Amino acid sequence: MRILGLISGTSHDGIDSAVVEFRRHEAGLEAFVVTHGSTPYTSELRDRLVRALPPRNTTFEEVAQLDTLIGEAFARAAVAAIADAGPVDLIVSHGQTVYHWVEGPRVLGTLQIGQPGWIAEATGTPILSDVRIRDIAAGGQGAPLASTIDELILAGRATGGRPVAALNLGGISNVTVVGADLPRAWDIGPANALIDAVVRERGLHAAGYDESGAIAASGRIDEELLAVLLDEPYYRLPAPKSTGKELFHLDYVHAALGRLGREVDDADLLATLAALTIRTVADALAPLDPAEVFVSGGGVHNRVVTDGIARSLPGARIGRTDELGLGADEKEAVLMALIGWLSWHGVPGTTPSATGASGGRLLGTLTPGAEPLRLPEPCPRPAFLRMAPPQARAREHG
Template sequence: MRVLGVISGTSMDGLDVAVADLTGAESGELVMRPVGARSWPWPAALRSRLLALLPPASTTIGEVAMLDTLVGEEIARAAESINHEVASGATELVVSHGQTVFHWVEGQAARGTLQLGQPAPIVEAMGVPVVSDVRARDIAAGGHGAPLASTLDALALRTRPGVNAALNLGGIANVTVVPPTGAITAFDTGPASCLIDATVQEASGGAEMFDQDGARARRGSINQALLNRLLDEPFYALAPPKSTGRELFTGAYVRTALASIGLTLHPDDLVATLTELTARTIANALAPYDIQTVYASGGGTHNPVLMEALRRHLGATQLTTSDELGLPVDDKEAYLMTLLGYLSWHGLPGVLPGATGSSQGHVLGRVSPVTAERSVPTSLAIRSEPHQR
């Protein structure tokens, strides 16, 4: 089955789109053949409106409703274009993650999540079924709805010797710990690039969106007082599974931390400190598991200062990338969507029991079908029977 997957991560830098041929649902021996992947940037005005939704900002229900449609329409344009460019127009199923704008966590329990992106425009543009809203069912079943990459990670790493881990460096960092046998553990570790990006954007007045090649972090110096203050964040002490998002790790979060210890830092020193925070919290989170190899993916893999800091803190644990698994670092999350959609279409669980906190595996998402082939019935007879109110 040829499946097209679309996702936009917490960095909101654009849509990642991938096409894969998947087989094996009937036998249980899945095979994924990546066909190709592309990036599709958000239009500047739409991205600005999406960023303006993020906490602690306030908004209106009208703005949420409009953006839900506009995001769906943009996903439809991306899917239609890349379907022809990469898939020869032969896509049979689209899986749309949408854009996360809120992830509701209270203490150690996830209560809900919201991804914008109406599936109806995608169905209209593509003429094939669309699977969407892939996180909500896991949360309803007691899980965190994240990181759903645990399913792909477990299937890709289970046969490798020793205990291995997959790491995604997006806006938020998440890991999947995969032992040769036994339970899979998957959880968010904290910020990856979200705090760095927010700091760079503020310092540059929006001229820079991220720390290109880690240049600011390399120029700057780590401030130990601020680092110690940031490491006191209670989230890091929570036991997995756990999840978080930009609801907690905002630009205001950093300003509050600086104010609490009476510091004013040069932006480069602040970026260097936040880069060290990401590396330290990831390594601390993985320390209890005796990991042999970490396979990293996501935009953060292009930051050499972050990768150097990770190697330093991981010590004897080898750090490599998902490229070694046949999944390009920039495309892995989109290929994950193709897998989850394929599983849902065939009525198979999209999350492993216990991986994100739910005790059982469940079929994820909802399906928007294509236009019905049969016409509307011509009549409806209502035959009343005695009944009680």
């Protein structure tokens, strides 16, 4: 089965896409990425989206218009991916998260926009969307959904009594830990969210992020500011837990600087925000003593962050998900495709121990394409996922 996964993450900068071919293999799945890409939002659409996000006020009129504009952007990305890879059987659109409603340890709701009807109309393909809310309705966090792919791709790697972990460094850092006990997963805290917000506000780099961590590398950690940032109640909540840019946004940095009572140099501020990510990741993982940590997400390109995490976890081997056949920049779009395969085959897309839900749930809402929906008979949950390495993909499609 060939599935197109589409997602725009907490960086709000564009749409990642991956066309993935899935095949059953023994008790699990084999998959390879046919094509992967990223389509940036126009600067006008991105600026309009950012202006509507918390803590700013917005209107239902603006939400409705953004729902259409983002849906049309996802439709264009889908058409381009299909033109590159050929027809697909299903499209999974995560859409754009604009609010994740969290009160203390509980998640009460979530909202992703980007109307799937525009994608269905443009492609004639059935669409699976709104993939988080069913887990939340069952008492879960609705996040991190990455635990779904992490559990399967790490299956069998935990040996010698030590767990292994998959760490994603997007706007928010999240982790899945697989070992002798049940898989666990949670959002740790900010990864790129605060760094990117400061870079854009202060015009420090045309790309809108600290490329390779170069600016942070030129600064020094402000220990007083770091102590203020670490005094965040979220870090003390038990897992499973989730968070987002509703908490970790530019005004959060301004408030921390206000409590500090003085200004901080640009490079020093980025060095301190990078140290915040390093420290919170280390505090989360060091007590678990993982043997291996596989990193993905845009944060893998920030050498200050990744080198700092490696130094803070000296007992773990730090690698990238590329070693597992899953490109660090592909992971979230491949995750969407995997959720599509699971839901299409009647298989729950979450693990209760990872999200905190009362049980596993089928995820998403289906929008028909040009033809009536015809779903197969449900099948058992796969025991593992094996990704074909890039050379195997090249041989098959060369």
